[in-house]
Amino acid sequence: xxxxxxxxxxxxxxxxxxxxxxxxxxxxxxxxxxxxxxxxxxxxxxxxxxxxxxxxxxxxxxxxxxxxxxxxxxxxxxxxxxxxxxxxxxxxxxxxxxxxxxxxxxxxxxxxxxxxxxxxxxxxxxxxxxxxxxxxxxxxxxxxxxxxxxxxxxxxxxxxxxxxxxxxxxxxxxxxxxxxxxxxxxxxxxxxxxxxxxxxxxxxxxxxxxxxxxxxxxxxxxxxxxxxxxxxxxxxxxxxxxxxxxxxxxxxxxxxxxxxxxxxxxxxxxxxxxxxxxxxxxxxxxxxxxxxxxxxxxxxxxxxxxxxxxxxxxxxxxxxxxxxxxxxxxxxxxxxxxxxxxxxxxxxxxxxxxxxxxxxxxxxxxxxxxxxxxxxxxxxxxxxxxxxxxxx
Amino acid sequence: xxxxxxxxxxxxxxxxxxxxxxxxxxxxxxxxxxxxxxxxxxxxxxxxxxxxxxxxxxxxxxxxxxxxxxxxxxxxxxxxxxxxxxxxxxxxxxxxxxxxxxxxxxxxxxxxxxxxxxxxxxxxxxxxxxxxxxxxxxxxxxxxxxxxxxxxxxxxxxxxxxxxxxxxxxxxxxxxxxxxxxxxxxxxxxxxxxxxxxxxxxxxxxxxxxxxxxxxxxxxxxxxxxxxxxxxxxxxxxxxxxxxxxxxxxxxxxxxxxxxxxxxxxxxxxxxxxxxxxxxxxxxxxxxxxxxxxxxxxxxxxxxxxxxxxxxxxxxxxxxxxxxxxxxxxxxxxxxxxxxxxxxxxxxxxxxxxxxxxxxxxxxxxxxxxxxxxxxxxxxxxxxxxxxxxxx
Numbered sequence: 212x213x214x215x216x217x218x219x220x221x222x223x224x225x226x227x228x229x230x231x232x233x234x235x236x237x238x239x240x241x242x243x244x245x246x247x248x249x250x251x252x253x254x255x256x257x258x259x260x261x262x263x264x265x266x267x268x269x270x271x272x273x274x275x276x277x278x279x280x281x282x283x284x285x286x287x288x289x290x291x292x293x294x295x296x297x298x299x300x301x302x303x304x305x306x307x308x309x310x311x312x313x314x315x316x317x318x319x320x321x322x323x324x325x326x327x328x329x330x331x332x333x334x335x336x337x338x339x340x341x342x343x344x345x346x347x348x349x350x351x352x353x354x355x356x357x358x359x360x361x362x363x364x365x366x367x368x369x370x371x372x373x374x375x376x377x378x379x380x381x382x383x384x385x386x387x388x389x390x391x392x393x394x395x396x397x398x399x400x401x402x403x404x405x406x407x408x409x410x411x412x413x414x415x416x417x418x419x420x421x422x423x424x425x426x427x428x429x430x431x432x433x434x435x436x437x438x439x440x441x442x443x444x445x446x447x448x449x450x451x452x453x454x455x456x457x458x459x460x461x462x463x464x465x466x467x468x469x470x471x472x473x474x475x476x477x478x479x480x481x482x483x484x485x486x487x488x489x490x491x492x493x494x495x496x497x498x499x500x501x502x503x504x505x506x507x508x509x510x511x512x513x514x515x516x517x518x519x520x521x522x523x524x525x526x527x528x529x530x531x532x533x534x535x536x537x538x539x540x541x542x543x544x545x546x547x548x549x550x551x552x553x554x555x556x557x558x559x560x561x562x563x564x565x566x567x568x569x570x571x572x573x574x575x576x577x578x579x580x581x582x583x584x585x586x587x588x589x590x591x592x593x594x595x596x597x598x599x600x601x602x603x
Numbered sequence: 604x605x606x607x608x609x610x611x612x613x614x615x616x617x618x619x620x621x622x623x624x625x626x627x628x629x630x631x632x633x634x635x636x637x638x639x640x641x642x643x644x645x646x647x648x649x650x651x652x653x654x655x656x657x658x659x660x661x662x663x664x665x666x667x668x669x670x671x672x673x674x675x676x677x678x679x680x681x682x683x684x685x686x687x688x689x690x691x692x693x694x695x696x697x698x699x700x701x702x703x704x705x706x707x708x709x710x711x712x713x714x715x716x717x718x719x720x721x722x723x724x725x726x727x728x729x730x731x732x733x734x735x736x737x738x739x740x741x742x743x744x745x746x747x748x749x750x751x752x753x754x755x756x757x758x759x760x761x762x763x764x765x766x767x768x769x770x771x772x773x774x775x776x777x778x779x780x781x782x783x784x785x786x787x788x789x790x791x792x793x794x795x796x797x798x799x800x801x802x803x804x805x806x807x808x809x810x811x812x813x814x815x816x817x818x819x820x821x822x823x824x825x826x827x828x829x830x831x832x833x834x835x836x837x838x839x840x841x842x843x844x845x846x847x848x849x850x851x852x853x854x855x856x857x858x859x860x861x862x863x864x865x866x867x868x869x870x871x872x873x874x875x876x877x878x879x880x881x882x883x884x885x886x887x888x889x890x891x892x893x894x895x896x897x898x899x900x901x902x903x904x905x906x907x908x909x910x911x912x913x914x915x916x917x918x919x920x921x922x923x924x925x926x927x928x929x930x931x932x933x934x935x936x937x938x939x940x941x942x943x944x945x946x947x948x949x950x951x952x953x954x955x956x957x958x959x960x961x962x963x964x965x966x967x968x969x970x971x972x973x974x975x976x977x978x979x980x981x982x983x984x985x986x987x988x989x990x991x992x993x994x995x
Binding site: 252256286287320505509522534547 | 644645646647648676678679680681712713714715716822823897901904909910911912914915917918919920922923924926939942943944982983984987
């Protein structure tokens with residue numbers, strides 16, 4: 212059994228999105244969970260983001276339920292605040308808990324009012340179908356332009372017994388570090404205090420969602436929440452905490468990679484590894500710049516080993532380096548050696564670039580050890596077809 | 604007569620690019636011109652950029668000839684330095700001048716060695732065809748993925764007589780402020796000392812090439828040079844200098860707009876105006892972020908008045924502002940009023956978004972007066988078709 216104990220799930224079609232498929236999801240923890248969350252750093256923040264942050268503060272990091280809809284971001288809306296709070300209040304009442312224990316989240320179009328009755332009118336239906344087996348149904352209800360469900364699981368054996376971590380996410384466009392139209396919910400049945408959860412989420416976010424770029428756009432609604440309800444009754448010792456951290460990171464890295472691989476119109480996951488830079492932060496900036504370069508992303512789409520574009524992107528990352536010390540590998544083949552063309556078999560490499568995962572390694576030769584990894588995807592016609600008419 | 608006096612031009616096919624059309628251009632000033640130039644800020648700089656900068660320093664801002672090729676960037680090449688200096692030396696010898704008075708420039712693929720004989724072997728042919736009438740021929744020879752010639756002209760009447768400014772440029776992709784695969788050559792027959800030219804070029808570059816984004820990629824070869832040869836014998840008075848500045852700016856703005864309008868695969872020029880921000884720099888950062896947003900660029904491609912994406916892009920520009928104070932106009936129609944959806948005729952607006960020039964105005968309501976303008980283009984399938992196979 213992969214799913215953490217003590218959580219139930221439900222999804223329904225509330226009529227928020229045009230297409231008639233589930234657009235409202237509910238996650239309930241049987242006992243109130245300790246929780247941490249990270250939100251978009253966009254100056255423009257959707258109402259549910261503001262309300263979620265407020266609830267989390269008021270409850271001192273306790274969450275009983277997550278109420279999430281797709282199809283409407285409830286952002287830049289006159290009634291946004293009212294809709295978000297009314298939905299939480301109605302759910303809290305039905306669950307016999309307080310509003311502040313409900314975490315709302317939304318994704319979809321910006322600037323269109325939400326009819327709050329669509330949500331409040333669906334709550335009884337949701338609650339009556341709550342079940343530990345509906346995890347996938349909620350994971351499906353939060354999708355927008357995604358082409359597939361994105362979930363990940365991890366089990367950890369501790370001295371006192373086994374604990375589980377499960378995650379679901381959505382996101383295919385407007386994806387950028389710090390962050391994007393990303394909703395991510397990571398649930399565990401271990402027992403951890405909110406301060407520890409916050410730190411674990413921070414570390415894991417940095418190396419997963421914040422190391423991910425589909426198009427460089429950052430949304431107004433990003434929310435990633437981590438809940439620990441203790442239903443396993445297994446409490447990790449201080450020494451075992453790194454194992455939990457590792458499991459959470461592993462789940463979130465998998466979710467982030469699934470987002471990149473499902474980037475709008477994309478066919479390939481691109482994993483960029485930069486190493487040998489002065490600091491991790493410098494390596495990160497290099498990897499991020501390459502991850503965001505439309506010219507690199509289109510070259511990979513065309514299986515073109517055009518390493519000059521990778522080199523040029525490194526060069527405008529704002530990080531000083533000696534071009535004569537840089538090596539670039541594509542699919543583990545050396546294509547640029549000390550800043551110059553290496554001798555490689557172009558036909559063979561082109562074939563290998565057709566694979567669904569493309570690795571770009573950027574290595575500064577020297578004694579520095581700063582490194583970072585970033586996830587991206589190729590840029591294809593499909594991205595434009597999807598985004599030229601998303602709203603209409 | 605629009606062309607400045609005292610310049611001659613020649614172009615030929617030297618065999619540098621595969622396609623058999625002119626790829627080598629020469630501009631000669633009959634008298635040594637005062638000159639200023641700006642170059643890419645990419646850490647990785649092509650050999651001709653390094654050589655051009657060195658020549659300009661050695662000559663204290665004097666230029667007799669510009670030698671420019673398309674089809675090969677001469678960047679990340681073992682022999683780059685040798686090829687660039689040998690080409691300049693051969694040209695200088697044939698023109699009976701010194702190498703330091705020759706400004707080299709290259710554009711094209713990165714990481715492929717240039718056979719210097721292709722260039723040196725073409726110099727006699729170029730010189731024998733030098734003519735004041737071949738301006739357009741050079742403007743054509745520098746093009747790569749451009750679909751059309753990009754030139755601009757301006758005449759200014761001063762007290763002593765008339766002076767002329769003419770410019771040619773190339774660039775359709777890898778276009779980003781500070782700068783991109785942009786070559787630009789602006790020629791005037793007025794008389795101005797190098798220090799004044801440098802300042803005029805700096806000001807005009809900021810508001811033209813550095814206010815331009817096609818794909819956010821920045822190249823290794825960007826060079827914009829401004830030459831003043833005094834052939835008109837008209838020397839502007841100190842009071843008249845702003846007129847010259849204005850003419851140079853007007854030519855360079857036109858060139859920048861032509862680049863944006865011809866962005867790879869693009870059909871529309873997007874002009875983004877941000878105003879009412881604390882400083883011009885803040886307005887610039889907002890306008891630049893909107894200009895670079897793939898989601899905004901694809902929405903415009905689809906004539907979709909999706910102002911939520913404009914608002915979201917403003918929000919992640921890194922500039923603090925109150926979303927409740929922002930107005931957004933598309934084609935002069937108010938679509939977002941004080942951060943909320945305005946009431947607009949969607950069908951009519953969609954039709955107006957089909958025009959070849961799209962204006963996005965972002966206005967912060969308040970007493971601040973910082974403003975900026977940025978040029979961009981829509982993002983279409985063509986960009987990906989061009990860049991998925993540019994090298995192969």
